[in-house]
Ligand SMILES: Nc1ncnc2c1ncn2[C@@H]1O[C@H](COP(=O)(O)O)[C@@H](OP(=O)(O)O)[C@H]1O
């Protein structure tokens with residue numbers, strides 16, 4: 024297999040950046056069409072639109088020739104049996120439209136996610152927000168960056184100490200759709216333990232992890248189900264920005280380790296020196 028050093032990742036990014044924007048444009052074409060898109064529902068009752076499928080086709084066509092013998096696993100493709108994919112050392116893991124509910128609700132908080140997984144670890148990730156033309160990217164050895172239209176700027180997680188010193192509250196990110204009660208309870212516990220107000224920010228899709236990566240939030244507790252394609256790209260960005268994504272046993276979240284595609288509940292942590300584990 025080809026090495027995945029910083030130079031190889033930089034070379035991949037020259038292809039991935041235009042590709043993810045192209046998928047985003049295809050989504051926007053549906054989003055901005057005068058007629059509302061037709062919404063069907065998958066077996067897990069999550070919504071599916073023609074935008075998901077258009078982005079899926081563009082990404083699969085663009086990624087397949089990029090690295091020889093590296094398969095593409097998409098939310099919108101048939102999930103291969105674990106007997107097959109369990110032997111993959113390296114693969115692309117994509118969510119062509121993460122936050123379909125946000126897309127249907129027209130709040131703009133949906134993303135296109137591309138991750139490269141190597142031996143179960145997300146080593147490169149891109150998260151693109153089509154409505155805002157914002158691209159987050161990151162990976163081991165290349166750092167984490169946000170391009171809001173003026174070129175990539177380095178981003179990093181903040182420390183709790185620096186937030187409090189700046190007079191800001193600890194900020195917790197919550198899904199608009201899932202796990203609200205558990206997050207409320209955790210927030211109350213944090214306020215009691217720290218004696219300080221805790222702020223909650225709502226956000227759709229993998230943008231929740233990106234908020235931690237860019238130092239606008241400190242903790243994203245995901246106490247509700249997700250699939251591996253929902254988190255892989257943004258996890259690579261969070262880790263490159265100095266944070267971690269831990270499962271409910273406080274072990275680093277890994278990919279392709281078991282025959283179902285669901286993640287355990289997890290915590291996205293920006294400041295790894297803060298004693299979160301005593302509070303969670
Ligand atoms: N019961 C369930 N099982 C697996 N994943 C679920 C789920 N309920 C929600 N999700 C995932 O959570 C994502 C949305 O999270 P949130 O509501 O926090 O933005 C969805 O992404 P998609 O929109 O890509 O399907 C979906 O994959």
Ligand SMILES: [Mg+2]
Pocket residue numbers: 098118120121122252253
């Ligand atoms: Mg998703």
